[in-house]
Amino acid sequence: MNIASLPKVELHLHLDCSLSYEVVQQLNPAITYEDYRASFVAPAKCTDLADYITRAIKGFELMQTKEQLRLVTLDLFKQLQADNVWYAEIRFAPLLHTMGGLTPVEVVQAVADAAEEGVATYGVEANIICATLRHYNEAQSMETVQLVEQFKGTRIVAFDIAADEAGFPIDAHIKAFAYAKEKGIPCTAHAGEARGADSMWETLQHFHPTRIGHGVRCIEDPKLMQYLRDQDIHLEVCPTSNIQVNVFDVIENHPANRIYDAGISMSINTDARTISDTTLAKEYDILQHYFQWTLAQFKRCNLEAIRHSFAAETVKEKIAAQLSVAYDIAM
Numbered sequence: 001m002n003i004a005s006l007p008k009v010e011l012h013l014h015l016d017c018s019l020s021y022e023v024v025q026q027l028n029p030a031i032t033y034e035d036y037r038a039s040f041v042a043p044a045k046c047t048d049l050a051d052y053i054t055r056a057i058k059g060f061e062l063m064q065t066k067e068q069l070r071l072v073t074l075d076l077f078k079q080l081q082a083d084n085v086w087y088a089e090i091r092f093a094p095l096l097h098t099m100g101g102l103t104p105v106e107v108v109q110a111v112a113d114a115a116e117e118g119v120a121t122y123g124v125e126a127n128i129i130c131a132t133l134r135h136y137n138e139a140q141s142m143e144t145v146q147l148v149e150q151f152k153g154t155r156i157v158a159f160d161i162a163a164d165e166a167g168f169p170i171d172a173h174i175k176a177f178a179y180a181k182e183k184g185i186p187c188t189a190h191a192g193e194a195r196g197a198d199s200m201w202e203t204l205q206h207f208h209p210t211r212i213g214h215g216v217r218c219i220e221d222p223k224l225m226q227y228l229r230d231q232d233i234h235l236e237v238c239p240t241s242n243i244q245v246n247v248f249d250v251i252e253n254h255p256a257n258r259i260y261d262a263g264i265s266m267s268i269n270t271d272a273r274t275i276s277d278t279t280l281a282k283e284y285d286i287l288q289h290y291f292q293w294t295l296a297q298f299k300r301c302n303l304e305a306i307r308h309s310f311a312a313e314t315v316k317e318k319i320a321a322q323l324s325v326a327y328d329i330a331m
């Protein structure tokens with residue numbers, strides 16, 4: 001199986017956690033490769049999610065002007081093309097990029113424009129998800145969801161909540177997700193990573209997302225697994241990232257294979273290409289090596305990913321058809 005050449009769909013990918021050394025050097029030539037490896041990339045094992053996230057700060061510090069946002073976005077498109085990604089959803093938290101004086105609207109406009117340029121330049125179809133963060137207050141979450149609403153009709157298509165699941169409750173964000181529901185804004189939400197099944201139930205009941213970022217700790221609760229299957233909730237699974245933040249001790253104990261076998265809709269994702277020092281090809285390689293995944297399994301995950309994506313129906317249909325043909329030829 002030539003994993004590198006397989007077409008791929010990626011739904012869970014953070015813009016500020018995926019800066020190549022090439023772009024970092026372009027943005028700040030004083031950062032050496034050693035500095036980059038030490039502060040932008042996380043070790044194979046972090047203490048927990050909060051420890052892992054500290055690396056993201058290094059990324060968004062360098063993304064505070066329109067041109068910096070453009071360069072980082074285009075850099076990611078280049079990486080996606082090299083990884084043979086055909087469709088991607090890239091997420092970021094707009095309010096983290098106002099340190100240089102940009103307004104949140106200018107930030108989102110810069111990324112929307114860069115995404116348009118990235119699609120045209122690299123031929124990777126893509127959309128953008130705006131994320132609020134667990135430690136944000138109600139006003140910040142509302143501001144973020146309203147940005148998605150304001151940019152309707154562009155590549156800004158959905159709303160997410162990220163950051164420290166274990167450190168902050170959901171309360172401040174219920175209003176923003178209710179607003180998203182009212183306005184018909186598609187949602188995903190990080191859950192079932194730093195906390196367990198209870199956090200996923202809470203997220204499903206109060207945020208009503210159609211997808212969950214990670215969600216791998218559903219494995220702790222058979223009723224929840226049944227619910228995910230019945231409601232067709234899609235899990236954005238990111239194996240390497242889960243091992244790094246200690247959700248599971250070693251990859252052999254990662255439940256990706258058990259979730260797949262349970263018939264729950266899932267996809268394979270990198271989460272953070274730089275912090276996790278990975279690509280989709282590497283993630284597929286891990287599943288093939290440790291769980292003997294076949295082409296049929298990768299095909300199904302990619303078709304499930306595009307089906308649950310926030311792309312327009314015409315884009316979904318086109319990519320699903322192309323994926324089917326490409327995998328059938330490879331098989």
Ligand SMILES: [Zn+2]
Pocket residue numbers: 012014162190213271
């Ligand atoms: Zn994530």
